[in-house]
Amino acid sequence: MISVHVVSAANRxxxxxxLDQHHRLRCDIYIGEHGWRALVDRNGREADQFDYPEAVYLLAVDPKAGVVGGTRLLPSWKPTLLSAVFPEAAAVRGMPQGPDVWEWTRFFVAKSHREEHRLSRTGGAVLCSMFEYLLEEGVREMRALGEAWWIPRIQGLGWRPRPLxxxxxxxxxxxxxxxxxITQRALEEMRGVYGIEHSCLVRRGLAEPLSIREDIHAA
Known part of the structure:
Protein backbone atom coordinates (compact mmCIF):
# COMPACT_ATOMS: atom_id res chain seq x y z
CA MET A 1 0.00 0.00 0.00
CA ILE A 2 1.31 3.44 -0.94
CA SER A 3 1.83 5.91 1.89
CA VAL A 4 2.64 9.60 1.40
CA HIS A 5 5.16 11.06 3.84
CA VAL A 6 5.52 14.72 4.76
CA VAL A 7 9.19 15.74 4.78
CA SER A 8 10.22 19.15 6.07
CA ALA A 9 13.23 20.70 7.78
CA ALA A 10 11.94 19.32 11.09
CA ASN A 11 12.14 15.64 10.11
CA ARG A 12 14.42 15.59 7.07
CA LEU A 19 15.06 12.24 -0.41
CA ASP A 20 18.01 10.92 -2.41
CA GLN A 21 15.69 8.53 -4.28
CA HIS A 22 13.36 11.47 -4.95
CA HIS A 23 16.16 13.58 -6.45
CA ARG A 24 17.23 10.64 -8.64
CA LEU A 25 13.67 10.18 -9.88
CA ARG A 26 13.40 13.89 -10.65
CA CYS A 27 16.56 13.57 -12.75
CA ASP A 28 15.21 10.52 -14.60
CA ILE A 29 11.88 12.17 -15.32
CA TYR A 30 12.56 15.87 -15.88
CA ILE A 31 16.00 15.63 -17.50
CA GLY A 32 15.89 12.09 -18.94
CA GLU A 33 12.28 11.82 -20.12
CA HIS A 34 11.23 15.43 -20.63
CA GLY A 35 14.61 16.84 -21.65
CA TRP A 36 14.27 20.09 -19.71
CA ARG A 37 17.47 21.84 -20.73
CA ALA A 38 17.44 24.42 -17.94
CA LEU A 39 17.86 21.72 -15.29
CA VAL A 40 21.21 20.40 -14.11
CA ASP A 41 22.12 16.72 -13.72
CA ARG A 42 24.04 16.59 -10.43
CA ASN A 43 25.54 13.09 -10.46
CA GLY A 44 22.26 11.50 -11.42
CA ARG A 45 20.15 13.79 -9.26
CA GLU A 46 18.10 16.88 -10.05
CA ALA A 47 17.99 19.72 -7.53
CA ASP A 48 17.62 23.45 -7.98
CA GLN A 49 17.78 26.70 -6.03
CA PHE A 50 14.30 26.07 -4.62
CA ASP A 51 15.27 22.94 -2.72
CA TYR A 52 15.94 25.13 0.29
CA PRO A 53 15.28 24.18 3.93
CA GLU A 54 11.78 25.69 3.98
CA ALA A 55 10.59 23.48 1.11
CA VAL A 56 8.17 20.70 2.04
CA TYR A 57 8.17 17.39 0.16
CA LEU A 58 5.38 14.83 -0.07
CA LEU A 59 6.92 11.48 -1.00
CA ALA A 60 4.87 8.47 -2.11
CA VAL A 61 6.57 5.38 -0.68
CA ASP A 62 5.93 1.82 -1.82
CA PRO A 63 7.02 -0.73 0.84
CA LYS A 64 8.81 -2.80 -1.84
CA ALA A 65 9.96 -0.18 -4.35
CA GLY A 66 10.76 2.84 -2.21
CA VAL A 67 9.90 6.33 -3.46
CA VAL A 68 7.59 6.12 -6.49
CA GLY A 69 6.10 9.60 -6.64
CA GLY A 70 5.99 12.95 -4.97
CA THR A 71 5.71 16.70 -5.14
CA ARG A 72 7.32 19.80 -3.63
CA LEU A 73 5.63 22.72 -1.87
CA LEU A 74 7.28 26.14 -1.58
CA PRO A 75 6.29 29.02 0.73
CA SER A 76 5.10 32.08 -1.15
CA TRP A 77 7.26 34.41 0.96
CA LYS A 78 10.45 32.74 -0.32
CA PRO A 79 11.76 32.84 -3.92
CA THR A 80 9.86 30.35 -6.08
CA LEU A 81 9.79 29.23 -9.70
CA LEU A 82 6.88 31.55 -10.43
CA SER A 83 8.11 34.61 -8.53
CA ALA A 84 11.84 34.41 -9.30
CA VAL A 85 11.98 32.89 -12.80
CA PHE A 86 8.62 33.34 -14.55
CA PRO A 87 6.87 36.37 -12.96
CA GLU A 88 5.46 37.28 -16.39
CA ALA A 89 3.17 34.23 -16.09
CA ALA A 90 1.29 36.13 -13.37
CA ALA A 91 1.35 39.55 -15.04
CA VAL A 92 -2.44 39.94 -15.28
CA ARG A 93 -3.76 39.06 -11.82
CA GLY A 94 -0.52 39.09 -9.88
CA MET A 95 0.76 36.43 -7.53
CA PRO A 96 -1.21 35.57 -4.40
CA GLN A 97 1.09 35.48 -1.40
CA GLY A 98 1.02 35.38 2.38
CA PRO A 99 1.44 32.91 5.24
CA ASP A 100 -1.49 30.82 4.01
CA VAL A 101 -0.36 30.70 0.35
CA TRP A 102 2.16 28.18 -1.01
CA GLU A 103 3.42 27.16 -4.46
CA TRP A 104 3.05 23.69 -5.99
CA THR A 105 6.02 22.32 -7.97
CA ARG A 106 7.76 19.12 -9.12
CA PHE A 107 4.86 16.65 -9.19
CA PHE A 108 5.98 13.25 -10.52
CA VAL A 109 5.13 9.54 -10.68
CA ALA A 110 7.74 6.87 -11.44
CA LYS A 111 7.29 4.93 -14.69
CA SER A 112 6.68 1.74 -12.72
CA HIS A 113 3.59 3.25 -11.09
CA ARG A 114 1.95 4.96 -14.05
CA GLU A 115 -1.20 3.39 -15.47
CA GLU A 116 -1.87 3.42 -19.19
CA HIS A 117 -5.17 4.95 -20.32
CA ARG A 118 -6.19 5.84 -16.76
CA LEU A 119 -5.24 8.13 -13.90
CA SER A 120 -2.44 6.78 -11.73
CA ARG A 121 -3.55 5.89 -8.22
CA THR A 122 -0.05 6.75 -7.01
CA GLY A 123 -0.42 10.24 -8.44
CA GLY A 124 -3.87 10.43 -6.89
CA ALA A 125 -2.48 9.46 -3.50
CA VAL A 126 0.08 12.28 -3.74
CA LEU A 127 -2.49 14.89 -4.79
CA CYS A 128 -5.09 13.85 -2.22
CA SER A 129 -2.41 13.85 0.48
CA MET A 130 -1.29 17.29 -0.64
CA PHE A 131 -4.78 18.71 -0.15
CA GLU A 132 -5.17 16.88 3.15
CA TYR A 133 -1.84 18.19 4.46
CA LEU A 134 -2.53 21.76 3.34
CA LEU A 135 -5.99 21.73 4.92
CA GLU A 136 -4.47 20.54 8.19
CA GLU A 137 -1.87 23.31 8.05
CA GLY A 138 -4.38 26.08 7.35
CA VAL A 139 -3.22 26.84 3.81
CA ARG A 140 -6.09 28.38 1.86
CA GLU A 141 -4.58 28.93 -1.59
CA MET A 142 -1.90 27.49 -3.85
CA ARG A 143 -0.26 28.90 -6.94
CA ALA A 144 1.66 27.04 -9.62
CA LEU A 145 3.46 27.27 -12.92
CA GLY A 146 2.92 24.39 -15.29
CA GLU A 147 2.29 23.38 -18.86
CA ALA A 148 -1.05 24.78 -19.97
CA TRP A 149 -2.60 21.34 -20.48
CA TRP A 150 -2.57 20.91 -16.71
CA ILE A 151 -5.45 23.38 -16.29
CA PRO A 152 -8.23 21.29 -17.91
CA ARG A 153 -6.80 18.15 -16.29
CA ILE A 154 -7.03 19.51 -12.75
CA GLN A 155 -10.46 20.95 -13.48
CA GLY A 156 -11.53 17.35 -14.02
CA LEU A 157 -10.24 16.50 -10.53
CA GLY A 158 -12.53 19.04 -8.87
CA TRP A 159 -10.03 21.88 -8.56
CA ARG A 160 -11.01 25.42 -9.58
CA PRO A 161 -7.87 26.83 -11.25
CA ARG A 162 -7.67 30.56 -11.97
CA PRO A 163 -5.16 31.78 -14.59
CA LEU A 164 -2.83 34.46 -13.27
CA ILE A 182 -7.55 24.34 -0.99
CA THR A 183 -10.98 23.10 0.10
CA GLN A 184 -12.47 20.02 1.71
CA ARG A 185 -14.91 19.76 -1.18
CA ALA A 186 -12.08 19.54 -3.72
CA LEU A 187 -10.37 16.86 -1.61
CA GLU A 188 -13.55 14.79 -1.47
CA GLU A 189 -14.15 15.14 -5.22
CA MET A 190 -10.59 14.08 -5.94
CA ARG A 191 -10.84 11.06 -3.66
CA GLY A 192 -13.94 10.06 -5.59
CA VAL A 193 -12.15 10.39 -8.94
CA TYR A 194 -9.24 8.21 -7.80
CA GLY A 195 -11.26 5.80 -5.68
CA ILE A 196 -9.24 6.62 -2.56
CA GLU A 197 -11.31 6.03 0.57
CA HIS A 198 -8.78 6.53 3.35
CA SER A 199 -5.96 8.89 4.19
CA CYS A 200 -2.46 7.75 3.20
CA LEU A 201 -0.72 10.77 4.76
CA VAL A 202 2.13 10.08 7.22
CA ARG A 203 3.59 12.78 9.49
CA ARG A 204 6.52 10.88 10.99
CA GLY A 205 8.51 12.96 13.45
CA LEU A 206 6.31 16.03 13.01
CA ALA A 207 4.01 17.90 15.37
CA GLU A 208 0.31 17.29 15.21
CA PRO A 209 -1.53 19.10 12.40
CA LEU A 210 -2.50 22.72 12.94
CA SER A 211 -6.22 21.88 12.86
CA ILE A 212 -5.80 19.25 15.59
CA ARG A 213 -3.84 21.65 17.79
CA GLU A 214 -6.58 24.27 17.38
CA ASP A 215 -9.27 21.74 18.30
CA ILE A 216 -7.40 20.77 21.47
CA HIS A 217 -6.88 24.41 22.42
CA ALA A 218 -10.57 25.17 21.86
CA ALA A 219 -11.60 22.24 24.06
Missing amino acids: HLYEDE GLPIAHEGMTLAGFAFD
Whole structure:
Protein backbone atom coordinates (compact mmCIF):
# COMPACT_ATOMS: atom_id res chain seq x y z
CA MET A 1 0.00 0.00 0.00
CA ILE A 2 1.31 3.44 -0.94
CA SER A 3 1.83 5.91 1.89
CA VAL A 4 2.64 9.60 1.40
CA HIS A 5 5.16 11.06 3.84
CA VAL A 6 5.52 14.72 4.76
CA VAL A 7 9.19 15.74 4.78
CA SER A 8 10.22 19.15 6.07
CA ALA A 9 13.23 20.70 7.78
CA ALA A 10 11.94 19.32 11.09
CA ASN A 11 12.14 15.64 10.11
CA ARG A 12 14.42 15.59 7.07
CA HIS A 13 17.06 13.62 9.01
CA LEU A 14 14.62 10.69 9.07
CA TYR A 15 14.32 10.60 5.27
CA GLU A 16 17.84 10.94 3.87
CA ASP A 17 17.57 7.83 1.68
CA GLU A 18 14.07 8.68 0.47
CA LEU A 19 15.06 12.24 -0.41
CA ASP A 20 18.01 10.92 -2.41
CA GLN A 21 15.69 8.53 -4.28
CA HIS A 22 13.36 11.47 -4.95
CA HIS A 23 16.16 13.58 -6.45
CA ARG A 24 17.23 10.64 -8.64
CA LEU A 25 13.67 10.18 -9.88
CA ARG A 26 13.40 13.89 -10.65
CA CYS A 27 16.56 13.57 -12.75
CA ASP A 28 15.21 10.52 -14.60
CA ILE A 29 11.88 12.17 -15.32
CA TYR A 30 12.56 15.87 -15.88
CA ILE A 31 16.00 15.63 -17.50
CA GLY A 32 15.89 12.09 -18.94
CA GLU A 33 12.28 11.82 -20.12
CA HIS A 34 11.23 15.43 -20.63
CA GLY A 35 14.61 16.84 -21.65
CA TRP A 36 14.27 20.09 -19.71
CA ARG A 37 17.47 21.84 -20.73
CA ALA A 38 17.44 24.42 -17.94
CA LEU A 39 17.86 21.72 -15.29
CA VAL A 40 21.21 20.40 -14.11
CA ASP A 41 22.12 16.72 -13.72
CA ARG A 42 24.04 16.59 -10.43
CA ASN A 43 25.54 13.09 -10.46
CA GLY A 44 22.26 11.50 -11.42
CA ARG A 45 20.15 13.79 -9.26
CA GLU A 46 18.10 16.88 -10.05
CA ALA A 47 17.99 19.72 -7.53
CA ASP A 48 17.62 23.45 -7.98
CA GLN A 49 17.78 26.70 -6.03
CA PHE A 50 14.30 26.07 -4.62
CA ASP A 51 15.27 22.94 -2.72
CA TYR A 52 15.94 25.13 0.29
CA PRO A 53 15.28 24.18 3.93
CA GLU A 54 11.78 25.69 3.98
CA ALA A 55 10.59 23.48 1.11
CA VAL A 56 8.17 20.70 2.04
CA TYR A 57 8.17 17.39 0.16
CA LEU A 58 5.38 14.83 -0.07
CA LEU A 59 6.92 11.48 -1.00
CA ALA A 60 4.87 8.47 -2.11
CA VAL A 61 6.57 5.38 -0.68
CA ASP A 62 5.93 1.82 -1.82
CA PRO A 63 7.02 -0.73 0.84
CA LYS A 64 8.81 -2.80 -1.84
CA ALA A 65 9.96 -0.18 -4.35
CA GLY A 66 10.76 2.84 -2.21
CA VAL A 67 9.90 6.33 -3.46
CA VAL A 68 7.59 6.12 -6.49
CA GLY A 69 6.10 9.60 -6.64
CA GLY A 70 5.99 12.95 -4.97
CA THR A 71 5.71 16.70 -5.14
CA ARG A 72 7.32 19.80 -3.63
CA LEU A 73 5.63 22.72 -1.87
CA LEU A 74 7.28 26.14 -1.58
CA PRO A 75 6.29 29.02 0.73
CA SER A 76 5.10 32.08 -1.15
CA TRP A 77 7.26 34.41 0.96
CA LYS A 78 10.45 32.74 -0.32
CA PRO A 79 11.76 32.84 -3.92
CA THR A 80 9.86 30.35 -6.08
CA LEU A 81 9.79 29.23 -9.70
CA LEU A 82 6.88 31.55 -10.43
CA SER A 83 8.11 34.61 -8.53
CA ALA A 84 11.84 34.41 -9.30
CA VAL A 85 11.98 32.89 -12.80
CA PHE A 86 8.62 33.34 -14.55
CA PRO A 87 6.87 36.37 -12.96
CA GLU A 88 5.46 37.28 -16.39
CA ALA A 89 3.17 34.23 -16.09
CA ALA A 90 1.29 36.13 -13.37
CA ALA A 91 1.35 39.55 -15.04
CA VAL A 92 -2.44 39.94 -15.28
CA ARG A 93 -3.76 39.06 -11.82
CA GLY A 94 -0.52 39.09 -9.88
CA MET A 95 0.76 36.43 -7.53
CA PRO A 96 -1.21 35.57 -4.40
CA GLN A 97 1.09 35.48 -1.40
CA GLY A 98 1.02 35.38 2.38
CA PRO A 99 1.44 32.91 5.24
CA ASP A 100 -1.49 30.82 4.01
CA VAL A 101 -0.36 30.70 0.35
CA TRP A 102 2.16 28.18 -1.01
CA GLU A 103 3.42 27.16 -4.46
CA TRP A 104 3.05 23.69 -5.99
CA THR A 105 6.02 22.32 -7.97
CA ARG A 106 7.76 19.12 -9.12
CA PHE A 107 4.86 16.65 -9.19
CA PHE A 108 5.98 13.25 -10.52
CA VAL A 109 5.13 9.54 -10.68
CA ALA A 110 7.74 6.87 -11.44
CA LYS A 111 7.29 4.93 -14.69
CA SER A 112 6.68 1.74 -12.72
CA HIS A 113 3.59 3.25 -11.09
CA ARG A 114 1.95 4.96 -14.05
CA GLU A 115 -1.20 3.39 -15.47
CA GLU A 116 -1.87 3.42 -19.19
CA HIS A 117 -5.17 4.95 -20.32
CA ARG A 118 -6.19 5.84 -16.76
CA LEU A 119 -5.24 8.13 -13.90
CA SER A 120 -2.44 6.78 -11.73
CA ARG A 121 -3.55 5.89 -8.22
CA THR A 122 -0.05 6.75 -7.01
CA GLY A 123 -0.42 10.24 -8.44
CA GLY A 124 -3.87 10.43 -6.89
CA ALA A 125 -2.48 9.46 -3.50
CA VAL A 126 0.08 12.28 -3.74
CA LEU A 127 -2.49 14.89 -4.79
CA CYS A 128 -5.09 13.85 -2.22
CA SER A 129 -2.41 13.85 0.48
CA MET A 130 -1.29 17.29 -0.64
CA PHE A 131 -4.78 18.71 -0.15
CA GLU A 132 -5.17 16.88 3.15
CA TYR A 133 -1.84 18.19 4.46
CA LEU A 134 -2.53 21.76 3.34
CA LEU A 135 -5.99 21.73 4.92
CA GLU A 136 -4.47 20.54 8.19
CA GLU A 137 -1.87 23.31 8.05
CA GLY A 138 -4.38 26.08 7.35
CA VAL A 139 -3.22 26.84 3.81
CA ARG A 140 -6.09 28.38 1.86
CA GLU A 141 -4.58 28.93 -1.59
CA MET A 142 -1.90 27.49 -3.85
CA ARG A 143 -0.26 28.90 -6.94
CA ALA A 144 1.66 27.04 -9.62
CA LEU A 145 3.46 27.27 -12.92
CA GLY A 146 2.92 24.39 -15.29
CA GLU A 147 2.29 23.38 -18.86
CA ALA A 148 -1.05 24.78 -19.97
CA TRP A 149 -2.60 21.34 -20.48
CA TRP A 150 -2.57 20.91 -16.71
CA ILE A 151 -5.45 23.38 -16.29
CA PRO A 152 -8.23 21.29 -17.91
CA ARG A 153 -6.80 18.15 -16.29
CA ILE A 154 -7.03 19.51 -12.75
CA GLN A 155 -10.46 20.95 -13.48
CA GLY A 156 -11.53 17.35 -14.02
CA LEU A 157 -10.24 16.50 -10.53
CA GLY A 158 -12.53 19.04 -8.87
CA TRP A 159 -10.03 21.88 -8.56
CA ARG A 160 -11.01 25.42 -9.58
CA PRO A 161 -7.87 26.83 -11.25
CA ARG A 162 -7.67 30.56 -11.97
CA PRO A 163 -5.16 31.78 -14.59
CA LEU A 164 -2.83 34.46 -13.27
CA GLY A 165 -1.63 35.70 -16.65
CA LEU A 166 -1.42 34.90 -20.33
CA PRO A 167 0.32 31.67 -21.41
CA ILE A 168 3.99 32.03 -22.28
CA ALA A 169 6.18 30.01 -24.66
CA HIS A 170 9.31 28.43 -23.21
CA GLU A 171 11.59 25.81 -24.79
CA GLY A 172 8.82 24.37 -26.94
CA MET A 173 6.29 24.34 -24.11
CA THR A 174 3.32 26.55 -23.34
CA LEU A 175 3.47 27.51 -19.67
CA ALA A 176 0.72 29.04 -17.55
CA GLY A 177 0.62 30.50 -14.07
CA PHE A 178 -2.51 29.67 -12.10
CA ALA A 179 -3.90 29.55 -8.58
CA PHE A 180 -6.42 27.30 -6.87
CA ASP A 181 -8.16 27.11 -3.50
CA ILE A 182 -7.55 24.34 -0.99
CA THR A 183 -10.98 23.10 0.10
CA GLN A 184 -12.47 20.02 1.71
CA ARG A 185 -14.91 19.76 -1.18
CA ALA A 186 -12.08 19.54 -3.72
CA LEU A 187 -10.37 16.86 -1.61
CA GLU A 188 -13.55 14.79 -1.47
CA GLU A 189 -14.15 15.14 -5.22
CA MET A 190 -10.59 14.08 -5.94
CA ARG A 191 -10.84 11.06 -3.66
CA GLY A 192 -13.94 10.06 -5.59
CA VAL A 193 -12.15 10.39 -8.94
CA TYR A 194 -9.24 8.21 -7.80
CA GLY A 195 -11.26 5.80 -5.68
CA ILE A 196 -9.24 6.62 -2.56
CA GLU A 197 -11.31 6.03 0.57
CA HIS A 198 -8.78 6.53 3.35
CA SER A 199 -5.96 8.89 4.19
CA CYS A 200 -2.46 7.75 3.20
CA LEU A 201 -0.72 10.77 4.76
CA VAL A 202 2.13 10.08 7.22
CA ARG A 203 3.59 12.78 9.49
CA ARG A 204 6.52 10.88 10.99
CA GLY A 205 8.51 12.96 13.45
CA LEU A 206 6.31 16.03 13.01
CA ALA A 207 4.01 17.90 15.37
CA GLU A 208 0.31 17.29 15.21
CA PRO A 209 -1.53 19.10 12.40
CA LEU A 210 -2.50 22.72 12.94
CA SER A 211 -6.22 21.88 12.86
CA ILE A 212 -5.80 19.25 15.59
CA ARG A 213 -3.84 21.65 17.79
CA GLU A 214 -6.58 24.27 17.38
CA ASP A 215 -9.27 21.74 18.30
CA ILE A 216 -7.40 20.77 21.47
CA HIS A 217 -6.88 24.41 22.42
CA ALA A 218 -10.57 25.17 21.86
CA ALA A 219 -11.60 22.24 24.06
